[in-house]
Amino acid sequence: MDNVKLSRMRNDQGFIAALDQSGGSTPKALRQYGVMETDYHNETEMFDKVHEMRTRIITSPAFNSNKILGAILFEQTMDRMIYDKYTADYLWNVKGILPFLKVDKGLADEVDGVQLMKPMTELETLLKHAVERNIFGTKMRSVIKKASAEGIERIVAQQFEVAKIIASYGLVPIIEPEVDITIEDKAEAEVLLKGALLRHLALLDDEQVMFKLSIPSVDNFYESLMKDKHVVRVVALSGGYSQEEADRRLARNHGLIASFSRALVEGITVQLTDEEFDKKLQTSIDAIAKASES
Template identity: 55%
Template structure:
């Protein structure tokens, strides 16, 4: 009787992602966040007339970042991509494959389809139709892992338990596909009881991790109110890496907060791209990006 072969993550990518210094570049702006990202980049909505043109423009911006001579594996550990990007190319090579083969940067895919309306002070993920097909395509292109985001708005124990339960359920599907999931239960920095919400979240995550089999996941969390609050998660044997989102903090403040949390590494999006503009010369663009990367890198390895 034949047994089905278990799919496992690429060992080279797993070794690099788990152990090398650096941070994760979040380049996963989706349909809802792309207009804002383009505007920050100096591209107004009048520059495109439909979603396809919009995604063409954001891919041009992402390509400029990824191909920049300052965007290197020495400081950039991995990059998170939007699903649309998985069907696009850089210099004639699939984007995910380009990241790994040409840059040595681990490709990760955002798989969530956005958030449900707030209930019990949290926003769960919407259903993810066609997830198995998406995961198979991602694996075929050399993607290492996935990222899936929920949001917590207050210290509601029932709501936070629901968020963590859903995150681990999706993670199981990702693991079965041979990829490493990044669970992202974001605690809003606007939450009136952020520290209490983080305390509940930590306990729920530890319960979920303790129930896992012999596999590893990663976590992406808001920089905690109390320094080193997630040290137990960082040290957990089932956790490959714990990432931090900037969560709306300006880059300088986010970097300062991050540096006070050893073992927590950045996975910044807006804070990484802060100051970049379509109208900049390559010299100006690369200098601005290099400054961002260096600041975030130093905070991640502090």
């Protein structure tokens, strides 16, 4: 593991940009960007369009290492080029931004109030390829829709089992057990989740992990996770909040930094001129970075 990169992620100011929309969420991301389904005719054209969107974001002068620590990529993006470099190499060598890779294959059906990750039958092949492409870390998502002790324990156990495999390849896994922000027992679910995360952290050897969590109902609720020797960083997803609301909630949580997707690109569309695009993106980045400073 590169200690320079690890130190940057552990200690520097900034946030992580989530640019990892996958097959299921890509049409929605493109609609938000102003590209309709009528603008492409098949999956290949759809992914071309989303790579054009990501390339425009990543190559913007606003998207730089002053305020952005890392960027999470979709698997296909890892093998695409930005100018003459693979995306991860462009991010690190040109922009000084650490590349992460989304490795999960989506969510299983809800059972006992949670959605586990679908089986990742080719995970180790993907991790070997990620190492070849100079990826720094990974991200994988599960969803909690009920304060179910049994369900949450299963989610956390699955996440840590996979995280250990990922860490064995010298990559830093981001564990993302998202608590649905709309559920009535969100605070109770977070209590159960934190307890399970702390128990599983205590069982690690020398692995280093990160967490991507919903912004908690109780401010500073995850400080104990941040202090654990195995935890590089704790980051927050926007979870459906508007950018303004997500920033407001995030700013109340000391040490918690953003890893926003929809909230990052809110109001950014293909129809904007380059000057308008860069200005809007800069405004978003400035606001999210400021909320991540607390």
